[in-house]
Amino acid sequence: MRGKLDRLVALGLFFCLALTSYKGFMKLPEVYPALNPAGFFRGLVNDRENSLIMKERHFDINVQIGKALELRLQEMKARGEFSSGDALVDRERAERALRKTRARDTRNADYVLLAEQNLARARRLRDEGWTMGWSLVGTAVCGPREPGKAEK
């Protein structure tokens, strides 16, 4: 009885190990785009598209935080308030927050641009049918990154 259970557990563990190995093998950058190119490129492009949408959203919320801060500053000036009851919000801190938010806008715009470039790159790799190749010594052949600047 005991031996049977042991064998069952060992079999279960072996199955888990085999499954993990298979899953890991199929995710190797050499293997995935070669054996399942459609799945690989769908995942790659989808990931980049969702990232771009996320960066756009992060840009938008920061712009809107700036607008909300402007609203509160106007409101404090119109009502002649230096603190709106709560100690955390006063004119000085609101102005400082507005400056920080505007600085962040610049950075967030760059992040949107980077995400666009990453998406364009993923689409280019998909259209070129990029694979990592199997060579152990040479560098991967994935086409020149910029025209006229081919890698050696």
Place this chain on the structure above:
Amino acid sequence: MKKLLLAILTVSALAVGAFAFWNGYVYPPYGLHEYSKDQFAPAWETAAKGFCASSGLAFVRQDFITFRKPDSGDEAYVWGVARALTPDGRERLAWIYLEWSTKRRLWTRSYTLVLADDDDEVYYTPTYPGQFQRALIALSKIMKENARHVREYLAPPTH
């Protein structure tokens, strides 16, 4: 004594688990089940009005709304800002962000808040408030948001 302690622990773990499940599964699509992926505008408006009502704000209008979906997948996102008024006539902007759940095939509330609210982190400076006060504010924000979820769930539908 040990049994009692174990019983109290079990009950509180179950309560916290049930509340987390309710907050993460039941509440997010509440009142949005009927809207398809393309009906993002009415879904967004329902969520915005529900948010304003449960936050003690009067919904005025929609400032803007953005709908995005990738070409290569089933995901969809809609976000926007609602203009609202506090009871004493101060204008506030409310950020309303919904995500399309690809697994459940319905719109879910993802991130909703009043922008630049009285307890917002945007006003923090490196020295103020202190670490303990920051932790207190963060905890109070979580508890307020939980209470707001319950209020929104129990309130009559806004549409």
